[in-house]
Amino acid sequence: MKSFHFNRSARIIKRNEFVYLSNKGQKLKNEHFIAAVGPGRSNITRLGITVTKKIGCAATRNRIKRFTREYFRLNRHRIQGNWDINIIARQKASAISSKIAFSSLEKLFDDLAKESNYKEYIIDFY
RNA sequence: GGAGCAGGCCAUACGAUCGUCGGGUCAUUUAAGUGAUCCGGAGGAAAGUCCGAACACCAUAGAGCAGGGUGCUCCAUAACGUGGAGUCGCGGCAACGCGAAGGAAAGUGCAACAGAAAGUAUACCGCCGGCAGGAUUGGGCAGGCUUGAUGCCUGUCUGUUUUGCCGGUAAGGGUGAAACGGUGCGGUAAGAGCGCACCAGUUUUUCGGGUGACCGGAAAAGCUUUGUAAACCCCACCUGGUGCAAGACCAAAUAGGGAAAUGUUUGAGGGCUGCUCGUCCGAGUUUCCGGGUAGGUCGCAAGAGGUAACGGGCAACUGUUACCCAGAGAUGAAUGAUCGUAGUCCGGUUCAGAGUAAUCCGGACCGGAAACAGAAUUCGGCUUACGGACUGCUCCGGCC
């Protein structure tokens, strides 16, 4: 039985951590999103979402955040190990629908899963 | 059927699964936390931050000036720049809508270009009079010359015309957004509210209605006054400042540093408002160099609430009684996703009906979707964005 819980402890909260990820994390791009990934500081994989004001009004930004959070909640188990992931929305995601968002995030998570598994292997190896 | 006006109303509903934030209870745990369960979890605009208040701090929130705001009247309200009812003006055929709507007869400023002249008088053209000069193949008179006569010359009077000067006028004048009441008659040298009649307006007095803005009427004064105050300003009224990042408490960390200037009752400096006064605190304060922390708790969710009846009021609103609710409280920031059913809207296809037709209405099927938009101390408004259905009303067209 997989767990689909997602509460506050699985989120990136502090500003330092966001800055660290945007400076030093590895970045994966997509049409709608950017994922900045770095090794996790806590013992679980955590998610942070960045949606700037340029993307739209408050309702639009909240919608994007909810889509992203929902997808992460349901697909977290695909990523091995402890990582900090920051999903940054790009400007094309402003008028996105839920289905397109989910398919777009799926592609991104496919890449993420490959990368994470590979890195996990290397870390184990050493 | 079309076009339009006004008003309040709704903001998909229900079920299942997986989640999320707050609170209560239980379990576990030293505690933080974790898990289970129950309850609650966005809007009409939550938005813009344009007003008003509550609340907190600044002295208890002080005085004067400055500054800012409002601006027809009465009422409502905790308050308002808001609302209601009216007045006046403007727009619309109408339903109805809009109006920063006090004062230009307190003062100052401005009115480009054009035009004679732009606000108080002036006089460029024009019209008229007087004086002086010129012209005159208009007319009269006198004198002279000459002749047969007509005639010619000079002077003078009058007329016409013209030039200059002085004066009178404001009827008329390419302009301009705007030109000093309008029309007619009289009057005059020419003209003019110069006089008169009617009309329009203003001021003063007065009568009636209205709480009032104002409305209706009468009389008098020839009084005719340009526009602009969303230009300065005057008048009336309101207004202390800062905003929950207000503010209160707890904890952590480093340092109780160095240099310069100034000051200690003859008072530095600071707070209260921009200035002055007044008042309070008062032994440190300011600048530079160097270093450190930026976490948590409270504020923070229970009434200027809603509905109904009765009473007051045209209404906004308000008094009493009864009932209904206890109704979000996050802080990298919760209220979501998927599926199903029903319903609404939009688009397409098809069938039937009305009609010459455009088109309209109804049924079925398929596809799509909800428009604007997300609490951040809390309320009352305003403004802006936007989907839908309903009710009432107005105008136009057609048929009976």
Place this chain on the structure above:
RNA sequence: GUCCCCAUCGUCUAGCCCGGUCCAGGACACCGGCCUUUCACGCCGGCAACAGGGGUUCGAAUCCCCUUGGGGACG
């Protein structure tokens, strides 16, 4: 969140307070011509803007209101 400020040619700006002289001036850039063997410099000419809407006024870049966009301060 609370409170402020700004918007003018492609870019940087003047004009705004106190309305008309402004179909908005200047510099750089761009285009064309002259000069030069050619390029540059220089000279001449041209193109090009008042964020959007409404109001006040005879008249608005300027005054007032609303909206849009951008920027800043505050623990």
